[in-house]
Amino acid sequence: MLQARSIAKAFGAFRAVDGADLDVTEGEIVGLIGPNGAGKSTFFNCLAGDATPTEGNIRFAGRDVTRATPEEHARLGMARSFQVPVTFEDMSVADNVMVGAFLRHPHRADARHAAAEVLAFTGLAPLAETAARSLGTPGRKRLEIARALATEPRLLLLDEALAGLTPAETRLAIELVRRISARGITIVIVEHVMEVILSLTERAVVFHQGKVIAQGAPRDVVEDPAVIAAYLGHHMKRVRR
Amino acid sequence: MKQWALVLIGFVLIAAWPLLTQDVFLQRIGALVLLAAISASAWNLLGGYAGQVSVGHAVYFGAGAYSSLVVYTELGWPPIAGAPLGVLVSCALALVVGTPTFRLRGHYFSMATIAAAELARIVAGNWKLVGAAVGLMGPPTPRTLADLSFISPVPYHYLFLAVLIVLLALTWQMQRSRMGYYLAAIRGGDRAARSLGVPILRYKLYALLLSASFTAIAGSLYAVMVGFIDPDSALGILISVKMVITAALGGAGTLFGPLVGAIILVPLEETTNAWFGGGGTGITFIVYGAIILLITRFQPGGMAVIWRHVMTRFERRSAAARSTDRAA
Amino acid sequence: MILLQVVVSGLLMGAVYALFSSGLTLIWGMMNVVNFAHGDFVMLAMYVAFFAYTLLHVGPVVFIPLAAVLLFALGVAVYFGLVRHMAKGPMLAQILGTFGLALVLRYAAFWAFTANFVSLPDNLVGGTFAIAGLRIEASRLLGGVLALVITIGMHLVLTRTMLGSRILAVAEDRNAAMLMGIRPDRMQALAWGVGAASTGVAGALIALFFYISPTVGESLALIAFVVVCLGGFGSVPGALLAGLSIGVIQALSAYLIGAVYQDVVVYSLFLLVLWVRPQGLLGTT
Numbered sequence: 073m074l075q076a077r078s079i080a081k082a083f084g085a086f087r088a089v090d091g092a093d094l095d096v097t098e099g100e101i102v103g104l105i106g107p108n109g110a111g112k113s114t115f116f117n118c119l120a121g122d123a124t125p126t127e128g129n130i131r132f133a134g135r136d137v138t139r140a141t142p143e144e145h146a147r148l149g150m151a152r153s154f155q156v157p158v159t160f161e162d163m164s165v166a167d168n169v170m171v172g173a174f175l176r177h178p179h180r181a182d183a184r185h186a187a188a189e190v191l192a193f194t195g196l197a198p199l200a201e202t203a204a205r206s207l208g209t210p211g212r213k214r215l216e217i218a219r220a221l222a223t224e225p226r227l228l229l230l231d232e233a234l235a236g237l238t239p240a241e242t243r244l245a246i247e248l249v250r251r252i253s254a255r256g257i258t259i260v261i262v263e264h265v266m267e268v269i270l271s272l273t274e275r276a277v278v279f280h281q282g283k284v285i286a287q288g289a290p291r292d293v294v295e296d297p298a299v300i301a302a303y304l305g306h307h308m309k310r311v312r313r
Numbered sequence: 314m315k316q317w318a319l320v321l322i323g324f325v326l327i328a329a330w331p332l333l334t335q336d337v338f339l340q341r342i343g344a345l346v347l348l349a350a351i352s353a354s355a356w357n358l359l360g361g362y363a364g365q366v367s368v369g370h371a372v373y374f375g376a377g378a379y380s381s382l383v384v385y386t387e388l389g390w391p392p393i394a395g396a397p398l399g400v401l402v403s404c405a406l407a408l409v410v411g412t413p414t415f416r417l418r419g420h421y422f423s424m425a426t427i428a429a430a431e432l433a434r435i436v437a438g439n440w441k442l443v444g445a446a447v448g449l450m451g452p453p454t455p456r457t458l459a460d461l462s463f464i465s466p467v468p469y470h471y472l473f474l475a476v477l478i479v480l481l482a483l484t485w486q487m488q489r490s491r492m493g494y495y496l497a498a499i500r501g502g503d504r505a506a507r508s509l510g511v512p513i514l515r516y517k518l519y520a521l522l523l524s525a526s527f528t529a530i531a532g533s534l535y536a537v538m539v540g541f542i543d544p545d546s547a548l549g550i551l552i553s554v555k556m557v558i559t560a561a562l563g564g565a566g567t568l569f570g571p572l573v574g575a576i577i578l579v580p581l582e583e584t585t586n587a588w589f590g591g592g593g594t595g596i597t598f599i600v601y602g603a604i605i606l607l608i609t610r611f612q613p614g615g616m617a618v619i620w621r622h623v624m625t626r627f628e629r630r631s632a633a634a635r636s637t638d639r640a641a
Numbered sequence: 642m643i644l645l646q647v648v649v650s651g652l653l654m655g656a657v658y659a660l661f662s663s664g665l666t667l668i669w670g671m672m673n674v675v676n677f678a679h680g681d682f683v684m685l686a687m688y689v690a691f692f693a694y695t696l697l698h699v700g701p702v703v704f705i706p707l708a709a710v711l712l713f714a715l716g717v718a719v720y721f722g723l724v725r726h727m728a729k730g731p732m733l734a735q736i737l738g739t740f741g742l743a744l745v746l747r748y749a750a751f752w753a754f755t756a757n758f759v760s761l762p763d764n765l766v767g768g769t770f771a772i773a774g775l776r777i778e779a780s781r782l783l784g785g786v787l788a789l790v791i792t793i794g795m796h797l798v799l800t801r802t803m804l805g806s807r808i809l810a811v812a813e814d815r816n817a818a819m820l821m822g823i824r825p826d827r828m829q830a831l832a833w834g835v836g837a838a839s840t841g842v843a844g845a846l847i848a849l850f851f852y853i854s855p856t857v858g859e860s861l862a863l864i865a866f867v868v869v870c871l872g873g874f875g876s877v878p879g880a881l882l883a884g885l886s887i888g889v890i891q892a893l894s895a896y897l898i899g900a901v902y903q904d905v906v907v908y909s910l911f912l913l914v915l916w917v918r919p920q921g922l923l924g925t926t
Binding site: 120122141142143145146147151152154158159160161162163167170171172174175178179180183219220222223 | 489490491494495497498500501502504505506507508509510511512513
């Protein structure tokens with residue numbers, strides 16, 4: 073469903089992403105992991121349309137989306153959440169979700185209906201009329217996901233959507249992501265938290281210094297010596313200084 | 314439910330104003346309040362709802378005002394016939410200025426709008442067709458009813474009220490529709506809005522075109538009522554600033570904010586002028602400036618926020634009173 | 642020959658533009674707040690010069706520093722009284738805030754001094770120099786040279802002194818600066834003070850050869866915006882180069898197309914730069 077080939081993103085002389093490939097089949101849950109600064113967030117932004125790769129191309133459902141704008145991505149069925157939630161503070165939770173719903177339902181009544189369904193699905197229905205700014209971090213992250221879901225995507229890109237949550241909150245969030253996947257939505261998730269990767273994803277892709285150094289079942293990848301070296305090497309470098 | 318009743322009463326009072334007071338000075342203030350409300354509500358579409366703070370809206374006001382008096386001076390038509398031309402010119406200007414300017418953020422956008430308006434003012438001041446620095450005048454004596462040249466302010470009052478109601482109805486409709494939500498999203502954050510498929514440039518332009526059109530209509534109405542315009546009275550920066558403060562005082566981005574702002578500011582300006590002898594002394598603008606400083610410093614949300622606080626406190630007290638009644 | 646004359650007088654005026662625009666770029670770079678009242682600061686300084694001369698009978702040697710000090714105080718007062726609160730608010734508040742200030746200053750001056758132009762006598766800094774076939778008024782020469790020197794001085798202080806680097810640190814990353822023990826509030830107030838002081842000197846200099854009226858601030862503010870946008874906000878060297886360029890462009894336009902259109906050229910250039918390269922000629926994205 074999603075194919076990224078030879079993606080490179082350079083900022084001046086610094087190549088944040090240096091020749092990375094990714095294939096995602098429909099219905100999968102894929103995790104992008106790697107130490108800090110490995111380039112996974114930049115790669116993610118290229119996938120989402122927030123950044124344009126300097127080299128390589130990306131195809132989604134058969135269409136070339138390398139240079140597509142974020143709006144085009146949404147219309148084609150690729151939605152994303154942001155690492156630091158950017159909810160519309162002044163609007164209510166329901167209205168936030170409605171903005172997403174309007175993409176597929178131009179009329180207010182239909183959009184409201186669709187939004188209500190998403191709110192129920194994500195468990196946000198009791199908070200529908202509260203202002204987005206009064207939500208705590210877990211609520212905001214959930215709202216981000218709900219809003220993206222309202223655009224009826226086929227592929228959902230989650231940027232560290234489960235970071236900064238307590239273990240109980242994390243379990244609830246994992247359960248939500250599983251339910252989203254059960255609806256047939258393909259998911260690509262960037263994550264740091266190992267528990268999430270191990271329990272949620274079917275396949276993990278490891279980034280290091282802008283390249284993909286390993287991929288496969290999370291349990292195997294975690295024991296891959298190259299991956300361990302990447303994480304530890306990183307750690308060792310910090311300790312040595 | 315209660316709020317709508319208040320709104321209805323408010324409008325009835327506004328409509329009855331010229332009949333309640335027989336004083337021409339007060340009737341004129343009423344008409345001017347409504348005209349200011351139209352301009353400020355028009356600005357509000359772009360500056361309040363879409364969050365794009367334009368401080369150069371005078372260019373659209375001037376387009377409307379000048380178009381009206383130019384069709385009179387050059388073609389002999391009643392000035393109001395120039396209003397559609399004013400709307401067209403405004404929209405053309407909006408597209409030319411707006412499209413590149415919307416890429417700019419925040420302060421840059423505002424500065425660009427100021428520069429554009431100043432450019433227009435200087436050009437108008439040197440263009441013979443629009444009367445250069447001397448300006449243009451409307452029909453000295455009314456030739457037909459269409460000239461809309463009335464001695465009494467009362468017909469203007471009702472004309473402006475009608476236009477205002479149309480504008481507010483349109484705004485209310487917009488607010489509840491997809492456009493309203495998308496504009497709120499744009500205000501809430503470009504980046505997030507785009508990720509949800511909101512075509513931000515297109516919607517900003519829609520808001521601008523709507524805003525520019527109604528501002529032009531306000532300009533035409535001004536030209537019709539006052540009968541004289543020149544680069545300063547139609548394109549000066551004070552016109553732009555007044556629109557912004559009026560909307561901000563009442564509450565930018567709210568439906569009735571601009572009207573409330575106009576109700577407060579116009580009588581204030583007219584009475585300050587009357588006491589201190591005309592706008593020539595500048596006291597009015599000191600007062601305007603002081604008001605802006607106060608709003609900015611203490612309540613940027615304007616009267617609308619204060620109103621909400623008052624309403625919530627009122628509701629809480631009446632809910633508390635009801636529960637103690639039940640308990641008793 | 643006339644062309645050279647025009648260019649030189651453009652450069653001299655441009656140096657003065659550079660001076661007060663450096664103040665604006667410092668303020669803007671510090672806290673991303675645009676001072677719409679900047680032109681009116683210059684206007685006030687011009688009146689300080691005028692009244693210092695007519696009431697206290699002192700010459701430029703006294704009133705130039707006097708204007709600098711008074712405007713410095715005004716800048717700091719504006720920071721503590723208004724700007725500090727504004728910066729936390731919504732965009733509308735930020736834009737309106739200094740606008741309100743501009744209105745109050747401009748129309749208070751209007752009310753106090755009426756709309757009539759006043760000016761300092763021509764012979765205050767007397768005479769005209771004849772250099773290499775050019776005729777340059779001494780007042781303009783003094784103005785331009787002094788402005789240039791002070792602008793360069795500002796840049797050196799910002800980049801070579803401890804105090805300057807503290808100010809720049811706050812401009813770059815307020816939180817990091819706090820962690821290093823720098824007090825951002827003080828530095829920002831200082832930036833406002835210095836920024837305003839630059840208008841003080843510039844205004845006093847302009848008063849030597851230009852007419853003084855309450856509405857002068859409006860067009861000066863726009864020129865400052867153009868210079869800052871052209872030079873890149875936060876960059877004093879940028880403001881210097883841009884100021885000189887604008888001065889020359891304005892002078893050439895006045896000569897070639899007519900004085901009436903000189904502002905049209907400047908504003909059009911402004912819009913063009915904003916649309917094509919919003920970060921300015923020397924700025925970074």
